[in-house]
Amino acid sequence: xxxxxxxxxxxxxxxxxxxxxxxxxxxxxxxxxxxxxxxxxxxxxxxxxxxxxxxxxxxxxxxxxxxxxxxxxxxxxxxxxxxxxxxxxxxxxxxxxxxxxxxxxxxxxxxxxxxxxxxxxxxxxxxxxxxxxxxxxxxxxxxxxxxxxxxxxxxxxxxxxxxxxxxxxxxxxxxxxxxxxxxxxxxxxxxxxxxxxxxxxxxxxxxxxxxxxxxxxxxxxxxxxxxxxxxxxxxxxxxxxxxxxxxxxxxxxxxxxxxxxxxxxxxxxxxxxxxxxxxxxxxxxxxxxxxxxxxxxxxxxxxxxxxxxxxxxxxxxxxxxxxxxxxxxxxxxxxxxxxxxxxxxxxxxxxxxxxxxxxxxxxxxxxxxxxxxxxxxxxxxxxxxxxxxxxxxxxxxxxxxxxxxxxxxxxxxxxxxxxxxxxxxxxxxxxxxxxxxxxxxxxxxxxxxxxxxxxxxxxxxxxxxxxxxxxxxxxxxxxxxxxxxxxxxxxxxxxxxxxxxxxxxxxxxxxxxxxxxxxxxxxxxxxxxxxxxxxxxxxxxxxxxxxxxxxxxxxxxxxxxxxxxxxxxxxxxxxxxxxxxxxxxxx
Numbered sequence: 285x286x287x288x289x290x291x292x293x294x295x296x297x298x299x300x301x302x303x304x305x306x307x308x309x310x311x312x313x314x315x316x317x318x319x320x321x322x323x324x325x326x327x328x329x330x331x332x333x334x335x336x337x338x339x340x341x342x343x344x345x346x347x348x349x350x351x352x353x354x355x356x357x358x359x360x361x362x363x364x365x366x367x368x369x370x371x372x373x374x375x376x377x378x379x380x381x382x383x384x385x386x387x388x389x390x391x392x393x394x395x396x397x398x399x400x401x402x403x404x405x406x407x408x409x410x411x412x413x414x415x416x417x418x419x420x421x422x423x424x425x426x427x428x429x430x431x432x433x434x435x436x437x438x439x440x441x442x443x444x445x446x447x448x449x450x451x452x453x454x455x456x457x458x459x460x461x462x463x464x465x466x467x468x469x470x471x472x473x474x475x476x477x478x479x480x481x482x483x484x485x486x487x488x489x490x491x492x493x494x495x496x497x498x499x500x501x502x503x504x505x506x507x508x509x510x511x512x513x514x515x516x517x518x519x520x521x522x523x524x525x526x527x528x529x530x531x532x533x534x535x536x537x538x539x540x541x542x543x544x545x546x547x548x549x550x551x552x553x554x555x556x557x558x559x560x561x562x563x564x565x566x567x568x569x570x571x572x573x574x575x576x577x578x579x580x581x582x583x584x585x586x587x588x589x590x591x592x593x594x595x596x597x598x599x600x601x602x603x604x605x606x607x608x609x610x611x612x613x614x615x616x617x618x619x620x621x622x623x624x625x626x627x628x629x630x631x632x633x634x635x636x637x638x639x640x641x642x643x644x645x646x647x648x649x650x651x652x653x654x655x656x657x658x659x660x661x662x663x664x665x666x667x668x669x670x671x672x673x674x675x676x677x678x679x680x681x682x683x684x685x686x687x688x689x690x691x692x693x694x695x696x697x698x699x700x701x702x703x704x705x706x707x708x709x710x711x712x713x714x715x716x717x718x719x720x721x722x723x724x725x726x727x728x729x730x731x732x733x734x735x736x737x738x739x740x741x742x743x744x745x746x747x748x749x750x751x752x753x754x755x756x757x758x759x760x761x762x763x764x765x766x767x768x769x770x771x772x773x774x775x776x777x778x779x780x781x782x783x784x785x786x787x788x789x790x791x792x793x794x795x796x797x798x799x800x801x802x803x804x805x806x807x808x809x810x811x812x813x814x815x816x817x818x819x820x821x822x823x824x825x826x827x828x829x830x831x832x833x834x835x836x837x838x839x840x841x842x843x844x845x846x847x848x849x850x851x852x853x854x855x856x857x858x859x860x861x862x863x864x865x866x867x868x869x870x871x
Contacts, residue, residue, distance in 0.1 A: 309449065309451075310451075310455065310458065310459075310497050311496070311497060311500060313445055313449060313451075313459055313462075313497075314458075314459065314462045314496075314497040314498070314500045314501040315500060315501070315504055316445060317438070317441060317442045317445055317459050317462040317463050317466060317501050318462065318469075318500060318501035318502065318503070318505040318508075319504055319505070319508060320438075320441045320463075320466075321434075321437075321438035321441060321442070321462075321463050321465075321466025321467045321469075321501065321505045322466060322469075322470040322504060322505035322506070322507070322508030322509050323508060324411070324415070324434070324437050324438060324441060324467065324470075325438070325466075325467050325470035325471040325505065325509060326470065326508070326509065326512050327415070328415050328418070328419065328433065328437060328471075329430065329471065329513070331415060331416065331419035331423075332418075332419045332422050332430060332591075332592075334419075334423070335372075335419045335423020335424065336422070336423040336591060337423075338423065339371070339372065339424045340354060340365070340368065340423075340590075341354045341355040341356065344590075344591065344594075345365070345425070345587060345590040345591060346587065346588055346589070346590040346591050346592070346593045346594075346595055346596050347595035347596075348587055350362075351365070351584070351587060362584065365425065365580060365583050365584050365587065365590070366577065366581055366583070366584050367577075367580060368424045368425045368576075368580060368583070369424050369425040369426065369572075369575075369576030369579040369580045369583065369624075370573045370574070370576035370577050370580060371424060371573075371576070372420050372421060372423065372424025372425065372426070372572070372576060373424070373570075373571075373572030373573035373574070373575065373576040373627070373628070373629075374570075374572075374573040375420050375424075376416070376417040376420040376421055376572060376629075376630060377568075377569045377570060377571060377628060378569040379413060379417055379420075380413060380569075380628070381568050382569070383409055383413045384407065384410045384413035384414065386407075386410060388417075388628055388629075388630055389625055389630065389725070390428065390625060390631060390633045390722075390725075391414065391418075391432035391433050391435055391436035391630075391631075391632055392432050392435055392436070392486075392634075392722050393722045393725040393726050394406075394436060395435060395436055395460065395464060395486060396485070396486060396722060396723070396726065397726055397733070398439070398443065398460065399457050399460055399461070399486055399487065400733040401731065401733070403453040403456055403457070404443055404453060404456035404457035404458075404459070404460040405443055405447065405456065406436075406439055406440045406443035406444070406460065407440070407444075408440060408441075408443075408444040410436065410437075410440040411436075411437045411440035411441055411444070414433050414436050414437050414440070414630065415433065415437050417630040418430065418432075418433035418630040418631050418632075420630075421572075421624065421629040421630045421631050422591050422631055423591070424576070425576075425579060425580065425583050425590050425591060426579070426624040426629040426630075427579070427583075427589045427590070427591070427593065427617065427620035427621045427623075427624050427636065428592070428621055428625065428629060428630075428631025428632055428633065428635070428636065429631055429632035429633060429634045429635025429638075430471060430592060430631070430632065430635065431467075431468060431471060431472070431632045431634040431635055432631060432632020432633060432634055433631060434467035434468070434470075434471050435464045435467050435468060435481075435632070437463075437467060438462075438463030438464050438465075438466050438467030438468075439460045439461075439464045439467075439486075440463070441463045442460045442461070442462050442463030442464070442466075442501075443456060443459065443460045443463070445459060446458075446459035446460070452837070453836075454833065454836070454837055457487070458494050458497055458498070459497075460486070461482040461483070461486050461487050461494065461498055462482070462497055462498050462500075462501035462502075463501070464478075464482050464486055465478040465479050465481060465482040465498045465501055465502040465505075466501045466502055466504065466505030466506075467505065468481045468482075468502075468688075469501075469503070469505045469506040469509065470506055470508060470509035470513075471509065472688065472691065472692060473506060473510060473513070473514075473691070473692075474506070474687075474688055474691035475499075475502040475503050475505075475691075476502075476687050476691060477687045477688035477691050478502040478506070479495075479498050479499055479502045480681075480683045480684045480687055481681070481684045482498050482502075483495075483498070484681045484683055484684050485679065485681050485684065485722065528658075528659045528660065530656075530659060531659060531661065531701065532700075532704060534648075534652050534666075535666075535669060535701040535704050535705045535708075536704065536705070536708050537648075538644075538645060538648050538669060538670060538673060538705050539673050539677075539705035539706065539707070539708030539709040539712065540708060540709070540712055541644060541648065542641060542644060542645075542670055542673035542676070542677045542705065542709045543673070543676075543677035543708070543709040543710075543711075543712035543713040543716065544677075544712070544716075545614070545640060545644055545674060545677070546637070546640075546674050546675075546676075546677025546709065546713055546721070547677065547713055547717050548618070549618050549621075549636075549640060549678055549721070550678055550717065550719075550720070550721040550724060551717075552618050552619075552622050553618075553621065553622045553626075553633070553721065554724060554728065555622075556622035556623060556626040557622070557625060557626040560575060560623075560626035560627055560628075561626075568628070571627055571628045572627050572628040572629055574627070575623065575626070575627025576627065578623060578627070579620065579623050579627065582616070582619065582620055583620075586613070586620075588613060588616075589613075589616055589617060589620040592635050593617070593635070593636075593639050594635070596613065596639070597638060597639050597642045597671075600613070600642045600667055601642055601646065601664045601667040601668060602664060603646070603650075603663055606650075607647045607650050610643045610644075610646050610647040610650075611643070611647055614640055614644055614647070617636055617639050617640055617643070618640065621633065621636040633678070633721055634675065634679075637674050637675045637679070637721070638671045638674065638675060640674050641667075641670040641671035641672065641673060641674025641675065642667045642668075642670060642671050643667075643670075644670045644674060645663075645666040645667040645668065645669055645670020645671065645673075645674075646663050646664070646666065646667035646670070648666050648670065649662070649663030649664070649665065649666030649667060652666070665698050665701070668689060668698060668702070669689075669698060669702050669705045670705075671689055672685040672686060672688070672689040672702055672705065672706050673685070673705040673706050673709040674709070675688075676706040676709045676710045676713070677709040677710070677712070677713040678713070678720065678721040679721055679722060680710055680713055680714060681720075682706045682707060682709075682710045685706045685710075686699075686702055686703055686706050689702060690702070745829075745865065746824060746825055746826060746827060746828060747823065747824050747826045747827075747828060747831065747846055747855075747857055748824030748825065748846070748855070749828070750828060750857055750861045750865065751822075751824065751846045751854075751855035751856060751857045751861075752855060752856055752857075752858060752861070753855065753856065754780055754845065754846070754853050754854070754855055754856040755774055755776055755779055755780065755843075755856060756770065756773075756774055756779060757779065757780045757781065757782045757853060758770050758779050758780075758781055758792060758812055759781070759782060759783075759784070759812070760781060760782070760784070760811065760812055760813040760816070761784075761811050761812070761813070762812045763810070763811060763812075764800045764801050764810045764812075764815070765801060767779075767792055767797045767812050767815070768798060768801055771792075771794045771797060776794075776842070777793060777794045777842055778791045778792065778793045778794065778817075779791060779792055780845050780856075781812055781813075781816060782852075782853055786852045786853070787847075787850070787851035787852055787853075788821050788845050788851055788852065788853045789813075789816060790816040790817055790819065791816075791817050791818075791819055791845070792812050792815050792816065792817065793815075793817055796815040796817060797812075797815055800815055819839055819844060819845065820834070820844075821845040821846060821847045821853075822834075822844055822846045822857055823847065823848075823849075824848070824854065824855065828862060828865070831844075832862065835857065835859055835862045836859070836862070840859050841859055843856050843857060843858045843859060844856070844857050
């Protein structure tokens, strides 16, 4: 007795999925990308440590307070720090200018541009140049983060592998996102945050087909990172909690302040870059060296601004600084990071955002503790929440902000105020500014990644507007030989299949039918139902823009079925029809 149609249909879909080699290729490549991104993150951190030791003679100069002299230059005393960024600029300035100008700056916007405007194509040399230039920048005192560079490094690795494997554009973009997720996962020991960073900031959408590959890449990179870098949380902290319901109101205020500071940071960053552009008239390769002297003076006045500054961030969370000094560090970090980027340094703005949030949150928490002694306030909790809220206010990535702070600290007790402050910061930032700290860099170059390149020719069009009459359909009960005959008669590589009630059941392809006809010992009993390949159909009322990615995939090269509300086959959307409509913008 034949099995029920729904069960047969599900089985056929599963078998069809297993037959697709593309899925296996993507899984294998995502593993390779995750492995490379993991080792890339380890190598990059090692480069930063070596560069910092070379330029300062210490493991992390930001942790010092007494201006120790360089062991190689004792006669300069603490004044060597004024020269360190200039010497670093002499090294990374020509390197970037000669080999990879896109390695300048904070990295993530370049990856976003590659995904949305260049089909994910990133030159392989970017990974090497970005790693070396950023390590020199940070090691010589540049007040930037290592996360932006590792995103660009991992993305360049993913792009290079995808291009060598000759994947289509969707595959290239996916492996670019895999590399970015792997880099974040390995450097922060935060695989979940790496996944959502890739989706929320880079791809700007979540697709089931991409999710598995990106998760595999992030987990692989994180495992490698844990093996070589340890599995301790980024910050080891005492347990914080909300002692009084009234504190939730304070966290709302903190979210508002974080949005204001995040937007201000974004505007100051690019304003300083404009000032540097206007002031510098010499060769571009020498700009980091000349500007490095200004940065060096700031570092001499406040050594806490040297490099990434994680020891200072941890000190703020642990209550090591007074309110006034926290505010000074906040303002100084905005200036130091903006100056580092403005003079042509290479490094990220993710860590500076966390730094600013920690200073703001700690200062706010201490002020609230003094003003409201009866609430049993823990300023350290406000510092942690401030970190996430600041990143959300600057980058407008609330899911990533919540998850990454949870993974970095392991603190679940403050998850509710964390989510509240991040939501407030995101909404407030959206009301104050159209762009984020990442997208503004692209908009200043005339690129709006929220719009499709070349205009919007598909606006208002639905699948029903472009679909044509469906090719001849065949029933589930049709024999293999008859199916081959139908394919030959229709001169098509595939035909839609319908059930007894006329509902769409999938497609039958010429390779599947011919393969069964030539190799199956019991071919006379094989029907189309056994050969069924499932391709997700479209609906006539769907916007063409919403299905564009699916229509440009390899699966759609022979067209996609269109079904009505009752599941019946009502038309066929050809890939050529969509491509012709898109091409009208160019003519």
